[in-house]
Amino acid sequence: MQCPKCxxxxxxxxxxxxxxxxCDNCRGIFLDYGELETLTRMEASxxxxxxxxxxxxxxxxxxxxxxxxxxxxxxxxVGMLFSS
Amino acid sequence: MDLEAELGxxxxxxxxxxxxxxxxxxxxxxxxxxxxxxxxxxxxxxxxEALRLRVRAAASAALSGVLLPPLRPDVLTVAGRAxxxxxxxxxxxxxxxxxAPWEEGARLLARLHAVPLPLVPPLPEAGGPERAARAVRxxxxxxxxxxxxxxxxxxxxxxxxxxxxxxxxxxxxxxLVRRDRWLLIDVDDLGVGDPAWDLARPAAWYAAGLLDPAxxxxxxxxxxxxxxxxxxxxxxxxxxxxxxARAVTIQLAAVAVVNAGREGRELDEVEQSLVEACNxxxxx
Numbered sequence: 001m002q003c004p005k006c007x008x009x010x011x012x013x014x015x016x017x018x019x020x021x022x023c024d025n026c027r028g029i030f031l032d033y034g035e036l037e038t039l040t041r042m043e044a045s046x047x048x049x050x051x052x053x054x055x056x057x058x059x060x061x062x063x064x065x066x067x068x069x070x071x072x073x074x075x076x077x078v079g080m081l082f083s084s
Numbered sequence: 085m086d087l088e089a090e091l092g093x094x095x096x097x098x099x100x101x102x103x104x105x106x107x108x109x110x111x112x113x114x115x116x117x118x119x120x121x122x123x124x125x126x127x128x129x130x131x132x133e134a135l136r137l138r139v140r141a142a143a144s145a146a147l148s149g150v151l152l153p154p155l156r157p158d159v160l161t162v163a164g165r166a167x168x169x170x171x172x173x174x175x176x177x178x179x180x181x182x183x184a185p186w187e188e189g190a191r192l193l194a195r196l197h198a199v200p201l202p203l204v205p206p207l208p209e210a211g212g213p214e215r216a217a218r219a220v221r222x223x224x225x226x227x228x229x230x231x232x233x234x235x236x237x238x239x240x241x242x243x244x245x246x247x248x249x250x251x252x253x254x255x256x257x258x259x260l261v262r263r264d265r266w267l268l269i270d271v272d273d274l275g276v277g278d279p280a281w282d283l284a285r286p287a288a289w290y291a292a293g294l295l296d297p298a299x300x301x302x303x304x305x306x307x308x309x310x311x312x313x314x315x316x317x318x319x320x321x322x323x324x325x326x327x328x329a330r331a332v333t334i335q336l337a338a339v340a341v342v343n344a345g346r347e348g349r350e351l352d353e354v355e356q357s358l359v360e361a362c363n364x365x366x367x368x
Contacts, residue, residue: 062293
């Protein structure tokens with residue numbers, strides 16, 4: 001098969017189930033029917049790799065992002081950890 | 085002879101040697117240690133008959149390895165106060181919070197909750213819910229914070245009925261001591277009730293943004309891993325925790341208000357975050 005752009009020779013590759021024709025000369029790529037959709041699907045599932053879920057808690061819980069829990073030496077916090 | 089001196093004599097009579105040392109605790113309780121022996125004069129508020137049942141239960145074989153057993157299974161009366169005797173143990177170090185035994189606490193609570201009730205002598209109700217109600221009742225003032233806390237407490241939903249299990253009733257890090265292993269201490273609120281209340285303090289600290297989420301997850305994860313029954317199947321721990329954690333958040337805020345009032349100071353940042361959590365509770 002010849003490249004429609006530069007008339008170079010196209011070579012066929014298969015990567016993860018996707019057929020790709022690439023021109024040896026201009027490096028242009030040709031996709032078969034349906035292959036673009038396959039790539040799009042693969043890209044979507046790659047990006048959807050879920051962000052870690054927020055720590056679950058009650059509806060009234062404090063937002064937990066960005067805390068540094070730097071009150072650890074505070075007297076009232078230590079007192080509360082250890083007494084009724 | 086004053087109460088402290090009498091407690092020292094009782095400790096010596098039970099094998100305690102060396103100088104008596106007072107252990108800092110609540111203002112209505114006296115805890116005195118003499119070597120290997122700890123003597124506790126309970127609050128005048130406590131029901132002496134309920135305490136008798138609780139101490140007897142703590143002495144039962146079913147709780148061995150979970151709860152510190154008393155030196156004697158009965159309750160003495162000294163100067164009109166109920167007095168109990170315990171072997172001494174090492175508490176969790178206040179300055180080593182990073183290595184606090186959260187998993188051990190969770191494991192002991194899971195084991196306590198799993199003890200079949202027929203194996204222990206009869207017990208009164210666990211004290212968690214009453215402690216929360218009492219803390220709210222004891223706030224003297226009528227400022228905006230007090231009104232918020234009272235409203236939050238009054239608006240709490242009715243608890244769903246759950247089967248009563250053995251519960252500690254007042255769990256926090258001060259309720260662990262180490263002898264040859266970690267054990268739960270303090271039977272004052274031990275009884276039958278919803279065991280989720282025993283997890284409610286850490287839950288409340290977490291929900292107020294005070295407890296590091298990683299520590300909370302270690303604690304609750306260990307509780308579930310050791311088969312603790314308080315959280316249903318564990319898929320959504322907050323289904324069972326939500327109400328006790330709300331109540332305990334209000335309780336902790338109320339205690340903070342009383343403490344700050346007694347010391348004549350404003351709420352500090354930590355205490356303020358409990359009040360903010362109560363604010364979110366009334367809006368949730």
